[in-house]
Amino acid sequence: MTDNRAPQDEDTAERKMRFLFALRSRGVTDQRVLAAMERIDRGAFVRGIFADRAYDDMPLPIACGQTISQPSVVGLMTQALEVSPRDKVLEVGTGSGYQAAVLSLLARRVYTVDRHRRLVREAEEVFARLNLTNITARTADGSFGLPEQAPFDRILVTAAAEDPPGPLLAQMRIGAIMVLPVGQSDTVQSLIRVRRTETGFEYEELRAVRFVPLVEGLAQE
Numbered sequence: 001m002t003d004n005r006a007p008q009d010e011d012t013a014e015r016k017m018r019f020l021f022a023l024r025s026r027g028v029t030d031q032r033v034l035a036a037m038e039r040i041d042r043g044a045f046v047r048g049i050f051a052d053r054a055y056d057d058m059p060l061p062i063a064c065g066q067t068i069s070q071p072s073v074v075g076l077m078t079q080a081l082e083v084s085p086r087d088k089v090l091e092v093g094t095g096s097g098y099q100a101a102v103l104s105l106l107a108r109r110v111y112t113v114d115r116h117r118r119l120v121r122e123a124e125e126v127f128a129r130l131n132l133t134n135i136t137a138r139t140a141d142g143s144f145g146l147p148e149q150a151p152f153d154r155i156l157v158t159a160a161a162e163d164p165p166g167p168l169l170a171q172m173r174i175g176a177i178m179v180l181p182v183g184q185s186d187t188v189q190s191l192i193r194v195r196r197t198e199t200g201f202e203y204e205e206l207r208a209v210r211f212v213p214l215v216e217g218l219a220q221e
């Protein structure tokens with residue numbers, strides 16, 4: 001049988017297969033999460049000289065000295081968040097916008113905040129280009145959450161705090177789940193999952209991770 005695809009299509013298909021294979025082999029097994037990550041082109045969120053590494057399973061530098069997380073970590077965190085289509089989700093740490101884009105295919109509405117105005121603006125441009133209309137991005141200090149939209153069904157934090165910030169715990173609805181890295185920023189941190197029950201909070205440790213620190217206050221740019 002002859003293969004009628006153009007060489008470029010072949011590359012794209014092969015790249016996508018490798019990308020999904022890496023996710024699965026690192027434990028991302030949730031079909032909805034895999035389907036969302038197959039649809040959102042990570043290449044749209046990586047600019048400049050690292051653009052050709054967008055489909056490798058590694059974190060990459062983005063503007064403002066920040067990083068776009070490793071795809072398998074995005075997959076594992078998204079999976080741990082157990083998002084359902086009716087959920088209102090808050091993400092703290094917009095960065096490139098990639099994680100918010102993946103969440104937007106799984107949730108009803110996504111609010112994402114970053115302390116860097118520039119990152120928020122650039123992420124908004126990509127959301128518009130990809131026609132992701134259920135994401136609202138704001139420049140804000142996410143350690144205070146987003147009180148005007150609280151409570152949330154799910155909260156995902158993509159920068160490491162020493163402890164779960166009180167305002168974020170307070171903005172969880174009963175039954176809500178929050179996934180976040182905690183620990184000192186210059187050592188290994190743990191990814192933890194917090195569930196809010198009728199009577200309090202349950203904590204579970206998931207795995208070791210390494211994230212940039214959650215920093216207080218707005219940034220200069």
Ligand code: SAH
Pocket residue numbers: 066067068069092093094095096097098099100113114115116119140141142143158159212213214215216217
């Ligand atoms: N989720 C991103 C990666 C985030 S990197 C992605 O998919 O690309 C962590 C981000 O957290 C950085 O952009 C950093 O500016 C942001 N951040 C750090 N402290 C913050 C705070 N207090 N409030 C909001 N954003 C914060």
